[in-house]
Amino acid sequence: MKEILVEEIVSAVEKLCIGANYDLGSDIMTGFQKALKEERSPIGIEVLERLIENAEIAHAERVPMCQDTGMAVLFVEIGQDLHVVGGGLTEAINEGVRRGYDLGYLRKSVVKDPFERVNTGDNTPAVIHYDIVPGDSLHLVVAPKGFGSENMGGLKMCKPSEGLEGAMQFVVDTVERAGGNPCPPIIVGVGVGGTMEKATFLAKKSLLRKVGNHNQEERLAKIEEELLDRVNRLGIGPQGFGGVTTALAVNVEVYPTHIAGMPVAVNIGCHATRHIEITLQGRVI
Amino acid sequence: MSEAIRIETPLTQEKVKGLKAGDNVLISGVIYTGRDAAHKIMIEAIEHDVDLPFSMKDQIIYFVGPTPAKEDQVIGSAGPTTSGRMDAYSPKLIAEGLTGMIGKGLRSPEVIEAMKKHGAIYFGAIGGAGALIAKRIVSAEVIAYPELGPEAVRRLVVKDFPVIVIIDHEGNNLYDIGKAQYKRA
Numbered sequence: 001m002k003e004i005l006v007e008e009i010v011s012a013v014e015k016l017c018i019g020a021n022y023d024l025g026s027d028i029m030t031g032f033q034k035a036l037k038e039e040r041s042p043i044g045i046e047v048l049e050r051l052i053e054n055a056e057i058a059h060a061e062r063v064p065m066c067q068d069t070g071m072a073v074l075f076v077e078i079g080q081d082l083h084v085v086g087g088g089l090t091e092a093i094n095e096g097v098r099r100g101y102d103l104g105y106l107r108k109s110v111v112k113d114p115f116e117r118v119n120t121g122d123n124t125p126a127v128i129h130y131d132i133v134p135g136d137s138l139h140l141v142v143a144p145k146g147f148g149s150e151n152m153g154g155l156k157m158c159k160p161s162e163g164l165e166g167a168m169q170f171v172v173d174t175v176e177r178a179g180g181n182p183c184p185p186i187i188v189g190v191g192v193g194g195t196m197e198k199a200t201f202l203a204k205k206s207l208l209r210k211v212g213n214h215n216q217e218e219r220l221a222k223i224e225e226e227l228l229d230r231v232n233r234l235g236i237g238p239q240g241f242g243g244v245t246t247a248l249a250v251n252v253e254v255y256p257t258h259i260a261g262m263p264v265a266v267n268i269g270c271h272a273t274r275h276i277e278i279t280l281q282g283r284v285i
Numbered sequence: 286m287s288e289a290i291r292i293e294t295p296l297t298q299e300k301v302k303g304l305k306a307g308d309n310v311l312i313s314g315v316i317y318t319g320r321d322a323a324h325k326i327m328i329e330a331i332e333h334d335v336d337l338p339f340s341m342k343d344q345i346i347y348f349v350g351p352t353p354a355k356e357d358q359v360i361g362s363a364g365p366t367t368s369g370r371m372d373a374y375s376p377k378l379i380a381e382g383l384t385g386m387i388g389k390g391l392r393s394p395e396v397i398e399a400m401k402k403h404g405a406i407y408f409g410a411i412g413g414a415g416a417l418i419a420k421r422i423v424s425a426e427v428i429a430y431p432e433l434g435p436e437a438v439r440r441l442v443v444k445d446f447p448v449i450v451i452i453d454h455e456g457n458n459l460y461d462i463g464k465a466q467y468k469r470a
Contacts, residue, residue, distance in 0.1 A: 046286045054417040064362040067415040107352040181390035183412035235468030242463020
């Protein structure tokens with residue numbers, strides 16, 4: 001059995017919120033460079049160049065790359081042999097978000113009630129997904145999610161008879177309907193199977209995968225490649241101004257499901273699909 | 286990309302008619318900010334005959350909710366937000382004389398009709414490039430609805446603010462034109 005103090009968690013979350021918003025992942029920067037070589041639209045090329053410049057300014061000057069610094073989404077894996085001491089884990093995470101969004105000059109975009117719409121003023125609460133795993137460490141992923149892209153996602157409870165082609169067509173249709181809204185080039189997260197909430201969770205979680213890494217199952221990796229080709233044939237291009245770079249990656253995750261159904265969820269990540277992670281080790285009691 | 290066309294605000298009808306979809310434009314002068322909540326209040330003001338925070342005639346509105354500025358900054362990160370959420374409100378502001386909107390993403394047929402009828406342009410700024418765009422903003426001042434925080438109406442002075450004409454006053458739409466050009470079977 002090990003233990004970890006909540007102060008350590010607060011401090012880690014604070015730093016991750018800031019880091020995620022200032023520093024774009026090197027995998028996405030590499031994706032931009034690769035897209036620059038393939039893009040044919042002059043406006044598309046100009047857009048890609050400006051996106052690279054924007055990420056460089058954000059990193060060098062320690063400012064948010066995008067004004068939508070997102071709702072803080074966290075994926076937390078807690079080892080079953082780890083004991084959190086000094087307070088509640090959820091409150092510690094929210095305190096870290098509160099401090100990070102304040103100290104990092106990040107925009108507070110969360111409203112307390114979806115109907116009344118009064119800003120909470122500190123970007124809390126975060127959306128937190130917990131997973132209990134073997135071991136005695138705490139793995140934290142902070143993935144701030146902007147809503148320009150979040151609003152463009154979709155869920156379809158497909159019939160089993162629609163099969164793979166039905167699922168793929170829904171993905172392509174969702175990207176086409178989104179057009180320039182989610183700030184292409186996008187990362188497309190796809191979750192298939194489980195129940196409706198499991199599929200949407202998988203779609204969101206798949207956005208954490210590094211650009212260029214395919215699903216380890218070859219059959220699914222092929223589906224990802226075909227989907228990427230199909231969405232890039234839509235012509236939407238960088239920012240929707242036309243071009244061959246609509247998406248940098250399509251990530252597919254699947255889960256067993258019920259004989260009667262095939263939930264298909266699409267979660268779109270913008271060109272600034274931000275996520276950063278840390279593993280905290282507990283101390284021996 | 287085409288050579289940039291420089292324009293100064295106010296955006297008069299003469300200037301509106303000189304720009305077409307796909308044009309690369311650098312805007313200098315005063316522009317105003319406003320997004321979801323501010324638009325809702327402005328429409329209520331028009332309906333109740335209350336003064337707007339600024340006269341819409343020949344003005345440009347930028348759909349943005351910036352991050353807080355650090356001590357040495359004019360404004361924080363300041364890229365465009367999705368314009369479609371303003372579709373319910375934009376036709377009324379265009380009827381009041383608004384001639385320019387800056388945002389990102391698709392617009393409704395009602396907005397495009399109002400633009401054609403009254404003469405207005407929809408410009409696109411690069412979504413997500415908030416750090417880069419902030420460098421072209423010379424000054425920023427909250428002039429209305431401070432309680433809305435990032436959604437407050439601000440008066441910005443900009444210098445060579447980079448945009449692309451997405452929809453012109455004739456309704457030509459870069460989203461349709463560009464997509465058709467690069468769509469493959």
